[in-house]
Amino acid sequence: MPEQFSPVSLATRDVHLSLGGNPVLRGVSIEVPRGETLCVIGPSGSGKSTLLRTVNRLLEPDRGDVLLDGESVLTRDPNLLRRQIGMVFQQFNLFPHLSVERNLTLPLRRLRGLSREAAVEAARQQLDLVGLRHKAGARPGRLSGGQQQRVAIARALALAPQVMLFDEATSALDPELVKGVLGLMADLGEQGMTMVVVTHEMRFAREAADRVAFMDRGTVLESGPPEQFFEAPESPRLRQFLADVL
Ligand code: ADP
Numbered sequence: 001m002p003e004q005f006s007p008v009s010l011a012t013r014d015v016h017l018s019l020g021g022n023p024v025l026r027g028v029s030i031e032v033p034r035g036e037t038l039c040v041i042g043p044s045g046s047g048k049s050t051l052l053r054t055v056n057r058l059l060e061p062d063r064g065d066v067l068l069d070g071e072s073v074l075t076r077d078p079n080l081l082r083r084q085i086g087m088v089f090q091q092f093n094l095f096p097h098l099s100v101e102r103n104l105t106l107p108l109r110r111l112r113g114l115s116r117e118a119a120v121e122a123a124r125q126q127l128d129l130v131g132l133r134h135k136a137g138a139r140p141g142r143l144s145g146g147q148q149q150r151v152a153i154a155r156a157l158a159l160a161p162q163v164m165l166f167d168e169a170t171s172a173l174d175p176e177l178v179k180g181v182l183g184l185m186a187d188l189g190e191q192g193m194t195m196v197v198v199t200h201e202m203r204f205a206r207e208a209a210d211r212v213a214f215m216d217r218g219t220v221l222e223s224g225p226p227e228q229f230f231e232a233p234e235s236p237r238l239r240q241f242l243a244d245v246l
């Protein structure tokens with residue numbers, strides 16, 4: 001991991017959030033020590049995406065707090081926070097009309113204020129790290145889904161985030177492309193990034209997570225280290241969920 005990375009701890013404290021009158025998060029507390037990977041699993045509609053969106057202030061909690069290194073982010077400038085917390089979505093969210101390189105240089109210039117030359121240099125370095133330097137001039141639509149997702153990850157990493165959030169980053173990929181993206185995420189975790197990974201990939205959760213959390217109906221019903229979580233789940237809801245997906 002390049003030296004500009006300085007991962008920090010992440011926590012949410014009793015976060016509540018209603019959307020359109022529905023209580024979507026009902027007191028969610030998570031703790032991710034610096035450099036650790038938390039995998040979040042759970043049924044569709046349980047609030048996983050909403051939790052990630054609350055962490056980087058795409059949504060504001062009604063109650064509770066979000067802390068980076070022990071300090072609340074709720075009063076921070078959202079633009080600063082976008083730099084500090086990288087997010088990768090299921091649908092890549094690349095700018096289709098811009099080259100791969102410009103997809104990286106644009107946020108570098110806007111959010112980090114780099115000069116054109118410095119942004120190009122940083123973008124190329126980051127593309128090297130995900131093995132896609134040779135695609136710098138291509139439009140995203142010319143790349144495979146797996147390559148597009150690696151570009152999206154490179155774009156987030158180029159901003160030197162302190163935390164990375166992944167929301168079902170491999171769910172839209174053809175099966176043969178999943179492994180490369182999961183491998184990149186696992187490497188990043190091993191290099192010491194602080195990460196929250198929402199995923200359906202149970203094998204990834206088992207092998208790459210320091211802790212796994214199960215969300216159900218807006219709460220974290222159970223969490224623990226992967227061995228305990230998968231081998232000895234306590235709640236009947238989690239046991240049923242694992243029986244259905246494994
Ligand atoms: P997950 O990512 O676990 O599938 P989400 O966080 O996307 O779950 O959604 C959790 C719940 O919040 C769902 O029941 C969804 O219908 C509801 N929800 C999400 N966005 C809105 C919204 N803008 N207005 C009302 N309800 C919403």
Ligand code: MG
Nearest residue numbers: 048049050167
């Ligand atoms: Mg979701």
